[in-house]
Amino acid sequence: MAQNVSFTQMKDGTKADYELLANSEHAYVALTADRVLDELRRQGQASIEGYKITRLDHGLQAATRAQRDGADIDWIVGALLHDIGDGLAPQNHDRFSAEVIRPYVRWDVAWVVEHHGIFQMIYYAHHYGWDENARDKFRDHPCFDSCAAFCERWDQASFDPAYETETLAHFEPMLREVFARKAYDSAVIREGFVSPLTS
Structure with a gap:
């Protein structure tokens, strides 16, 4: 039988309670890749x-083109x-998607x-009568060119049903490798380093 915390309000939790939760969270975080894969499969069934x-x-x-x-x-x-957030956050899916991958x-x-x-x-x-150049407010950001190239080469071009695309099984080992990393590892995050899109 699963053990539960003693509290009904967080402020009443004990050290033992929070140690129990830390252990539970560790096991839960280890399954992140599985939940992401489930969401991708769901997007294959229910989409816009x-x-x-x-x-x-x-x-x-998009991933096939990148590879x-x-x-x-x-x-x-x-x-x-990049669009994993579409299902739950269609109005800000880009930010939602970024938060899924940001620690890794x-x-x-x-x-x-x-x-x-x-x-x-x-x-x-x-x-739609919107500002097509809205991205220009980021013109001086070091990642501007990377984002423009990402969109041009891999995102906007990837709506072609005739394109020979790799399967989810092909990308699963890469996805699992990334989500197995230590979260927010400075050696991975490399804050300030702008990497090339291709080798």
Whole structure:
């Protein structure tokens, strides 16, 4: 039988309670990759209507393009998961998606995923009467060019049902490797370093 904490209000918790929760959280965090994979599979079943492919197919296609361009594992997983937030946070999916990967990938990859939504507007915003150049407010940011290239090469181009795309099983080992990293490891995050999209 599972052991539970003694409190009904956090402020009443004991050291033993919080040690119990720390152990439970460790086991829960270890299954993050499984939950992410489940969400990707769900996106293959239920997606935004109107597109020619599912959100899962879109992520797989973006990741396939990234890998074929010679991108490293952080960029590939970033491309795979850049829209993982669509299901729960369609109005801010880019920021939601970035928070999923932020503890495990380089800071520039997380920044690009966080801002790809506004960068993508260059392709369609004028059709709605919006500012297609809204991304220009980030013109001086060190990741501006990376985000523009990410959107041009891997995101906006990945809605093609005829494109030969790798499967989720192909990317699963990469995804598991990334989510097995120690969260917020400074050697991984490399704050301030801007990596090339391709080797």
